[in-house]
Amino acid sequence: MEPVAPIVKFSSLKKRYGAGPWILEDINLAVAADDFVSLIGPSGCGKSTVLKLISGLSPGTEGGLEVLGTTPKQARDRQAFIFQDATLLPWLTAQRNAELPLRLRRAAAAERAAKARAMLDLVGLAGARDYYPRQLSGGMKMRVSIARALTLSPQLLLLDEPFGALDEMTRNRLNEELLALRERSRFTALFVTHSVSEAVFLSNRVVVMAANPGREHGEVRVDFPYPRPAALRGSPEFLAKVNEVTQLLHQVEATS
Ligand SMILES: Nc1ncnc2c1ncn2[C@@H]1O[C@H](COP(=O)(O)OP(=O)(O)OP(=O)(O)O)[C@@H](O)[C@H]1O
Ligand SMILES: [Mg+2]
Structure with a gap:
């Protein structure tokens, strides 16, 4: 059988800005579908x-x-980025915000309206399509942001602390919803977080990085099957994984 091509493959990657210090040194992360x-x-x-x-x-x-399978730039159309703040345009409704990426790709009006509506339904915002961002809670704004990203059916979803600004209950609920969405849409996910329990709940792999220069320090595999029930968070196996990641983080903090 042909080996499956990785979705993301770093090879001894190093990064610095201008003549500044090395920000990343020898990254070899490989992410599978x-x-x-x-x-x-x-x-x-x-x-x-x-x-x-x-x-x-x-x-x-x-x-x-x-x-x-190609360069980051050429893969742009097949990936989507979700930031910590929802980055919605305040003068557009939830529906119009969700339509934006398709509009930029010049999709037909009927198609983009239907796709955005379907994605807002999926994230539980069927009743809030005509709301403006100021009428939405933080969790609802983030749901719009996720719906907007999914309208393009990305193969790869990059999420940079998307739930960092939310209270813990909302964050937990959105974690569960994100996994449910992934059951349907089957995207590969790369997720940045400062929360160990969030990382363990969502991921099959938690990669712990060290600083100065940035590098991979270690990895914890989390083999709980998907879909994962909310009750998983209270189990001893879950807490054992949380401890494992926390210990790696302590090592990292002691050396950087
Ligand atoms: N455009 C830039 N020009 C110069 N240095 C930069 C630039 N962007 C980031 N850096 C530097 O690169 C390093 C890594 O930044 P980065 O934002 O990737 O860290 P991070 O792990 O995401 O941090 P945080 O957890 O605070 O979000 C930092 O030292 C930062 O100052
Ligand atoms: Mg960051």
Whole structure:
């Protein structure tokens, strides 16, 4: 059988801005189609930079990076980026915000309206389509942002601390919803977070990064089957994984 091409493949990648210090050194992360990978590590270790490199927003300095079998830039149409703030346009309704990527691709009006409506339904916002961002809670705004990203049916979803600003209950609910969406849409996910329990709940692989320069320090595999029930969070096996990741983070913090 042919080996399955990885969705993301870093080869000894190094990154610096101009003549500045090395931000990333020797990254060799490989992400497979079925993976939900979380990146966790101290502030400034380069997690957002890793996502920016993949999305083609920023070039590597040395080494290689393949995304979806090609260069990051050429893979742009098949990936979507979700930021910490929902980045909605305040003068557009939820529906219009969700339609925006399809509009930029010049999709027909009927098609983009139907697709955006379907995605807003999926994230539980059928009743809020005509609301403006100021009428939406933080969790609802993030749902619009996710719906907007999914209208393009991305193969790869990059999420940079998307739920960092939300209260814990809302965050937990959105974690469950994100996994449910993934059951339907089957995207590969790369997720940046500062929350160990969020990383463990969502991912099959948690990659712990160290800082100065940013590098992979270790990885914890999380083999709980999907879909994962909310009650998983209370199980001893779950807490054992949380401890494993926390210990790697302590090692990293002691050395950086
Ligand atoms: N455009 C830029 N020009 C110069 N340096 C940059 C630029 N963007 C990021 N950096 C530097 O790169 C390093 C990594 O930044 P990055 O934002 O990737 O970290 P992070 O792990 O996402 O941090 P946080 O957890 O705080 O979001 C930092 O030292 C930062 O100052
Ligand atoms: Mg960041």
